[in-house]
Amino acid sequence: MSITREAYRDGMARLAAAVNVITTDGPAGRGGFTASAVCSVTDAPPTLLVCLHLSSRQNDFLRGNGVLCVNTLAAGQSQIATLFSTRDLTMDQRFAVGEWLTMATGAPVLEGAQVAFDCRIVERLERGTHAIIICQVEQVRMGDHPDALVYYGRGYRRLGQKD
């Protein structure tokens, strides 16, 4: 027994998540895309995972470079999230907005991100239509912005009061 894709997607639209721009650079070229499917695995050693559809051209960049940076966006940065999730745009068009630095791995780090996790890819598992990309975190950069951007109900929201 299982449910339809639509029922699953409607359910997942209710799982609030941080908004991240995943970037990479190296011999395979510069890539970047918006993702909410990012999750901490363990702090020993510091490890996170990112899920990505197998049909995405971003897989080639990530496999060729072996590194990525998870740039977690701050409130007010939904425009960047939209840029990096607009299918028609080239990588140059996506990276035209914002100031980009590098840290340990060479993957682009967004100046002003809420936090950035600079990572080396250590494992790639394929399950169904998606890759689960497991990454070891080599550097973390904390931004100055006080609050987060959240993806919920298929739209971008700011945080509100304490519960």
Added chain:
Amino acid sequence: MSITREAYRDGMARLAAAVNVITTDGPAGRGGFTASAVCSVTDAPPTLLVCLHLSSRQNDFLRGNGVLCVNTLAAGQSQIATLFSTRDLTMDQRFAVGEWLTMATGAPVLEGAQVAFDCRIVERLERGTHAIIICQVEQVRMGDHPDALVYYGRGYRRLGQKD
């Protein structure tokens, strides 16, 4: 090169996430805990993952039962999140608050959750200190509550305005 656990944890405190109570029931007994490390993997077939520390007693329940429900909490339910993350409480004490139903798998489903994903565990990977538990979603139940609860900056928050 890597970073300290503390630096990683401080960074992860800035990755906003839904607040979920993961429940299970069956031959190994009833279990339940609060988790933010939940992430969609694919919609074909509907699959999600949950990360859990290997030292948690919850592993025995999950392995013995082979099923779990991800109950994503709504705004106003942070008290339940606190209950299910208080180490000293027995399972009976945790389940004493709220109304609990069952769907396909028999795992407890919280009446009033924002959404509930009733799942069968299909794979378990161990990486570092944690298990990555991969689950196929058998049923989804949508709640009536209009808004989400978010874990951010080591506290519970409601959602605010659109970005």
